[in-house]
Amino acid sequence: MARTRAADFEDKQRAILSSAAAVLAEQGMDKASMAQIAAQAGVSKALLYHYYPSKDALIFDIIRTHLTGLVEAVEGGDDATLAPRARLRVLVGAVLENYRGADNYHKVQLNGTATLPQANRDEILAIERRIVRAFSAVIKLVQPDLAPQLLMPVTMSLFGMLNWVYMWFKDGGPVTRENYAELATALLLNGLGGLPESLNTR
Template identity: 80%
Template sequence: MARTRAADFEDKQRAILASAAAVLTEQGMDKASMAQIATQAGVSKALLYHYYPGKDALIFDIIRTHLSELDEAVAAADDPALEPRARLGALVGAVLESYRDADNFHVVQLNGTPTLPAAQKDEIHAIERRIVRRFSDVLRLVRADLPAPLLMPVTMSLFGMLNWVYMWFREGGPVTREDYAEIATRLLLDGIGGVGR
């Protein structure tokens, strides 16, 4: 008879992922050990191995979980009834809100994705493409006259602004996430002349 999952399986799994992301970020992908992750998570190594057969499986699940949650948040924020600029602003705001308390997950995504086997990379890249496509579709509405070859560079330039926020943004600082969502949107659409007006 198959073993049934505990009622709190997903909560424990999420706590393990958060602990693993913290250890992987602090120690690096190569140096972090399952023993360190178990200690950080406050679980036995046996329980950790019950959830994940090894560090590679943990890295993959951290990245997949992070991007899946981001994809869901962006999809939920995408309101076709909004005027295109406001719609883009809502998508930017959703990304920045999803990044709240997710710095370690984001670092593991940046550093861990290249280490994944091809099939797992394909799964991760499929989620990333879905998110990027949503932004590109809205940017096309904002700037219907934008030449097609420029759509991807413009879209990825926006992600360049968003993906490095974790390096400098501090909660309680002079700029809130909402403020920065507006700044990033205006920078992309209006240039620096549109910021602060």
């Protein structure tokens, strides 16, 4: 007979993921141990292994959870009734808002994907491609005459601005997430000389 899940199984799982992401982000994929993760989560190693049979499984679920939330934010926030430029701005804002409080998850995604078995990497790549396609489709609407071979480099250049924001951005600082969403979108579409005046005044 199959063992039934405890009522708080998902709550405990989320808490374990959060603790694990913190340890992995600080220690790195190789140095972080399941014992450290269990201690950070306040659970026994036996309970940790009940949820995740290996460190790879834990890393994979951290990344998959992070990217699945990002897909939901992007696809849920996409509004085809908006003009293309406004639509792209909304997508950029959705990504930055999804990154709020998720720096550890994001670091694990950036540094941990390559450490996973190929089947796991393929699943992560499929989710990432889904996000990239959503952005590429809107960028193509903004600039219909963009050469096909440039669509991916332009799209990934935008993600370059978004994916490394955790390195310097601080909530409560002089630039808000909304400000930066406007800035990143304007830089992509207009260049440095085309920034909105509202962003260039103090």
